Amino acid sequence: MTDAPTNIKARQADQTLELTWQDGSVHEITYHKLRAECPCAACRNEWTGERILDPMTIRPDLKLEGMEPVGAYAVRLAWNDGHSSGLFTWDTLLLLGQNSTKIDAESTQSEA
Ligand SMILES: [Zn+2]
Numbered sequence: 001m002t003d004a005p006t007n008i009k010a011r012q013a014d015q016t017l018e019l020t021w022q023d024g025s026v027h028e029i030t031y032h033k034l035r036a037e038c039p040c041a042a043c044r045n046e047w048t049g050e051r052i053l054d055p056m057t058i059r060p061d062l063k064l065e066g067m068e069p070v071g072a073y074a075v076r077l078a079w080n081d082g083h084s085s086g087l088f089t090w091d092t093l094l095l096l097g098q099n100s101t102k103i104d105a106e107s108t109q110s111e112a
Helices: 031-036 090-107
Strands: 005-013 016-020 026-030 064-072 076-080 086-090
Touching: 005 086, 016 031, 026 031, 026 090, 031 076, 031 090, 076 090, 086 090
Parallel strands: none
Antiparallel strands: 005 016, 016 026, 064 076, 076 086
16 A cells, blocks of 8 residues: 655646655656556556556647545546546556656666
8 A cells, every 4th residue: 555645736837747755756757648547447448457448539729627635545536638537546546657667767668
């Protein structure tokens, strides 16, 4: 179980969510990636994990309209495309952040 980040900052201008973790590491995840990786049942098959949402349909002017804490383990993100059913656990955010950072650092990394 991942501890909650100490800080979450929504940078609307560059469409990036900035997360600061308890060990001091900082991750940046683009809105587009978060929206594409939305774990809700409408965007992802609950059983197979297969993505239902086509990332090509995500609007380029994507904005975060709200962040609502869910218990002590997750945050619900609301987008300006009207979608707000995605619950992102700290585990999910940590994983996405690590992947984003890795892809930036190693441009040869292919999506597994
Ligand atoms: Zn969703």
